[in-house]
Amino acid sequence: GFRINDHMGICRSVEEMLARYRTIEAERASLPYDIDGVVYKVDRLDLQERLGFRSRSPRWATAHKFPAEKATTVLRAIEIQVGRTGALTPVARLEPVTVGGVVVTNATLHNEDYIRGVGNDGQPIREGRDIRVGDTVLVQRAGDVIPQILDIVPEKRPSDAQPYVFPDRCPACGSHAVREEGEAVRRCTGGLVCPAQAVERIRHFVSRNAFDIEGLGEKQIEFFFNHEDASLRIRTPADIFTLKARQDGSLTKLENVEGFGAVSVRKLYAAIDERRQVALSRFLFALGVRHIGETNAKRLARHYLSFEALRAGASEAVMPEGKGDPGNAAWQELVGINGIGSVVAEALVEFFAETHNNEAVDALLAEVTPLDEEPVGDVSSPVAGKTVVFTGGLERMSRDEAKAMAERLGAKVAGSVSKKTDLVVAGPGAGSKLKQATELGIEVIDEDAWFERVGQ
Ligand SMILES: [Zn+2]
Structure with a gap:
């Protein structure tokens, strides 16, 4: 009773x-869906079992792809689309051309490096042609829904053609669009305000x-988002x-x-009113800052204890510029939090660097109170x-465990030594931090003394 092809x-x-294979290839263009080839399979289940699997594919089936269909046309424009995660994706608008029986007017350009002639590994592609x-x-067009641009015809380039400049602002909301280190994708930072x-x-x-508000599902949100009456509109x-x-x-x-x-x-109004006070970690998680999931939100909340302390910390933080630059004290405090690395810290700093986001947060704070976190940990410990500050090599525990x-x-735990430091635990190979501690007259102990001190 199954429907089969x-x-x-x-x-x-x-x-x-x-x-x-040839029959299907000939019919390909008239099929109501895209295909990129056929698959041959051994028909008997007992033989399939005996043939078994390689690491990622079965030995009893193999794909036979059709040659990709190609055509040349003129690139009319490059447009930037903003996805739901804020990713800026360049799309090529083409002079309509028939590729394998289908009229193509759009093609993907993947990302800004691809346009520049640089591959994912940083090496030139298309011999470096942009x-x-x-x-x-x-x-x-290779069976995929979205056709792609493979190359250009250099002899046909107009003499006044200009290299494409990828925007550093989001075309949908005007916020800064940034590219994280090691990522090919540029993203809009205007999370809360970007339509x-x-x-x-x-x-x-x-x-x-x-915020866990019941009665606001996807359908309702879209209803409120698009409503023409201002009293029924929810955009932020x-x-x-x-x-x-x-x-x-x-x-x-x-x-x-x-x-x-x-x-x-x-019921909806009651559910909303119930959340006018909310745990700081939930508040922070709800903002949807990139890389700040539940766990990181809790880590940040536990460290800063109040939203204003957290925002002040993130706003004061100055990111390091290149190797050897440690960033300022606020940055060091941020990356010194257990589990918070520079990628997370950077996302947080960038979020609060955006005026739009701060305005949206302030508007929210006028309605909602994030509750201060109780200090955790053993308050009776020495x-x-x-x-x-931990520095140098540790032998009885890893840096994260410490x-x-x-x-x-x-x-x-802080990442750098300052006047605020009370104690430095220095292992073998400790360098500049140990020197700074000595200069500032801060108490320095070794790992064994640390364990003795905390009685473990
Ligand atoms: Zn945007």
Whole structure:
């Protein structure tokens, strides 16, 4: 009773298999879906079992791909699309051309390096040729839904063609678009205000581990997002909390909208009001800062204890410029938190560097109070409340274990030595931090003394 593909059939020889391949290839353009080849399979299940698998593929099946279809046409424009995660993707707008029976007007350009003629590994592709608007390009359709641009025809490049400059601002919202080290993709940092990301962000904001507001599913969010009446519009997280007040003064009542009765509206307002106070870690997670998932949100909340301390820390932090630059003290404090590396720290710093985001956060803070975190850790321990720096080699524990242990004991772990440092634990090979500690007259102990001190 299963529906099977009409083109499936049994072949009894290699010749029959190739004949079937050619028949399907000839019909390919008229199929209502895209294919890139055929698959030959051994038909008997017992033989399949005996043949078994290689590491990633079965020995009893093999793909026979059609040659990719190619054509040349002119690149009219490069447009940037912003995805739901904020990724900026360049799309080629082409002079319409028929490739393998299908008219192609758009093709992917992957990312900014691809346009420049640089591959994912940093090596030149297309012998380093870049792609410019006005170029005659070679387009390939290989069964994929999105055709791609393979190369350009250098002889046909117009003399006034200019190298493409990839935007460093999001075309949807104007926020800075940044590229993280080691990543090919440039992303919009305007998370909370970017319309291209907004619906997805609001869904995240109300999700179970964030604000956990019941009655706001995907359908409702899209309804509120696109509503033409301002009293029913939700574009930012703060709008959720002003909905009731805006509705009170409006003639367009939510309870009269199909799908919302008086009861469900009352329930929705109650669910929203219940979240006017929320744990700091949830508040932070809900903001949807890149790389700040639940765990990192908890780590940050436990370290900074209040939202304002966290925002001040992130706003003051100055990222290092190149190797050897340690960044400033606020940066060191941030990356000194157990489990917070420079990638996470950078995402946080960039988020709070964006005026748009701060405005959205302030609007939210006018409606919602993130609760201060209680200090955790053993307050009776001899290092509670102390700022500790570990430097040099450690033998009885890894650096991460040391950080975790110190935090468990109520100490703050910092990445660099400053006047605020109380204790430096120095192992073999300790260098500049040890020297600074000595100069500042800060107590320095070795690893064994640390264990003695904390009584473990
Ligand atoms: Zn944007």
